[in-house]
Amino acid sequence: MSRGLEGDAAPAEAAEAVPAGLDTSFLESLIGYNARRAALYAIGVDMEVFETFGLRVVDFSVLSVLRHNPGATSRQLCQALGILPPNLVALLNGLVKRGWVERRPHPSDGRAVALHLTPAGARLTREVEATVAGLEKRASGGLTAAELRTLNRLLQKVYLGE
Amino acid sequence: MSRGLEGDAAPAEAAEAVPAGLDTSFLESLIGYNARRAALYAIGVDMEVFETFGLRVVDFSVLSVLRHNPGATSRQLCQALGILPPNLVALLNGLVKRGWVERRPHPSDGRAVALHLTPAGARLTREVEATVAGLEKRASGGLTAAELRTLNRLLQKVYLGE
DNA sequence: TATTGTTATACTCTATAACTATA
DNA sequence: TATAGTTATAGAGTATAACAATA
Numbered sequence: 001m002s003r004g005l006e007g008d009a010a011p012a013e014a015a016e017a018v019p020a021g022l023d024t025s026f027l028e029s030l031i032g033y034n035a036r037r038a039a040l041y042a043i044g045v046d047m048e049v050f051e052t053f054g055l056r057v058v059d060f061s062v063l064s065v066l067r068h069n070p071g072a073t074s075r076q077l078c079q080a081l082g083i084l085p086p087n088l089v090a091l092l093n094g095l096v097k098r099g100w101v102e103r104r105p106h107p108s109d110g111r112a113v114a115l116h117l118t119p120a121g122a123r124l125t126r127e128v129e130a131t132v133a134g135l136e137k138r139a140s141g142g143l144t145a146a147e148l149r150t151l152n153r154l155l156q157k158v159y160l161g162e
Numbered sequence: 163m164s165r166g167l168e169g170d171a172a173p174a175e176a177a178e179a180v181p182a183g184l185d186t187s188f189l190e191s192l193i194g195y196n197a198r199r200a201a202l203y204a205i206g207v208d209m210e211v212f213e214t215f216g217l218r219v220v221d222f223s224v225l226s227v228l229r230h231n232p233g234a235t236s237r238q239l240c241q242a243l244g245i246l247p248p249n250l251v252a253l254l255n256g257l258v259k260r261g262w263v264e265r266r267p268h269p270s271d272g273r274a275v276a277l278h279l280t281p282a283g284a285r286l287t288r289e290v291e292a293t294v295a296g297l298e299k300r301a302s303g304g305l306t307a308a309e310l311r312t313l314n315r316l317l318q319k320v321y322l323g324e
Numbered sequence: 325t326a327t328t329g330t331t332a333t334a335c336t337c338t339a340t341a342a343c344t345a346t347a
Numbered sequence: 348t349a350t351a352g353t354t355a356t357a358g359a360g361t362a363t364a365a366c367a368a369t370a
Contacts, residue, residue, distance in 0.1 A: 005199055022231045022242040026291060027223060031302045031310065032204035034317035035197050037167055041321040042194035061189060069184045075351060080184040084339065089353060111346045111351040129188060140193045141320040148193065151316040155196035158303040158313070159203040237328060249361065251330060273328040273369045
């Protein structure tokens with residue numbers, strides 16, 4: 001019974017939950033329900049960008065982490081993003097095939113592979129990161145900068161645990 | 163390309179994303195990333211309760227909405243919870259088979275079915291709701307009551323949109 | 325003609341077991 | 348013996364199309 005950070009059976013976007021006249025106030029009292037709805041909303045906004053580049057959310061996460069951690073291994077990526085190793089393989093193959101990532105021999109561990117963005121991959125990732133960063137105000141439903149800071153801080157307090 | 167509120171390919175719990183030495187600071191600047199991690203954390207805490215009763219998150223959501231909206235139709239449930247009608251059928255069949263929900267003829271629309279909790283279903287739902295409500299402090303990573311109120315308010319501002 | 329509920333089914337994402345090569 | 352990466356496959360969740368019954 002496990003769950004990674006990445007993926008959902010499908011990209012988030014439409015099929016929004018809109019109470020349709022029903023009382024959902026108990027669910028709305030739960031942090032998990034509210035956080036999930038907010039995540040779907042925010043990720044839905046960013047999805048437009050990802051799809052423009054033929055990326056899924058998880059592809060972007062991998063590219064972004066690799067951009068800031070050149071030479072990271074598959075295992076490190078899996079731990080950082082909550083992906084299971086078998087599921088990362090096809091994902092990386094896709095990024096390699098599209099010329100955005102390359103596997104290089106690991107400098108010190110013959111079992112491991114060092115993952116690097118290609119110049120094209122780095123350009124793409126920079127562009128998507130910049131676009132997504134510019135969408136944060138919209139993705140947060142129009143929160144002020146101060147509210148957004150507070151929200152991010154509280155969310156991190158939640159998932160960093162008690 | 164759509165997504166409901168309910169479900170994830172699996173219940174949330176373990177496989178937590180724990181940066182493992184990698185820099186994920188860009189992702190941590192995104193509301194969608196933080197909200198998703200927080201949702202997985204909070205729902206993971208509640209999962210222990212759900213599993214005790216043989217419920218998935220989505221089962222509990224349906225039961226809770228039915229408890230507060232007796233006589234609701236499938237269509238209303240689907241809209242409120244972001245479930246697609248074909249996927250609600252098996253879910254309801256399961257709840258009916260376990261004696262928690264019953265389908266009654268709709269009083270005014272012969273096409274529709276009025277959904278009601280049985281007495282046993284109502285008892286169960288009350289108990290799970292109470293247990294989950296009592297877990298909110300833990301599910302929010304130990305936030306104070308004031309922080310939790312602020313967080314829920316901001317999250318609702320996000321998904322209720324700009 | 326439109327809507328409710330349903331069936332069948334395809335697709336995506338997530339999980340587990342087992343194998344290889346190296347440590 | 349343990350770990351990194353991989354393969355194959357099972358399992359769970361989400362999607363679309365199409366049908367019968369009723370409005």
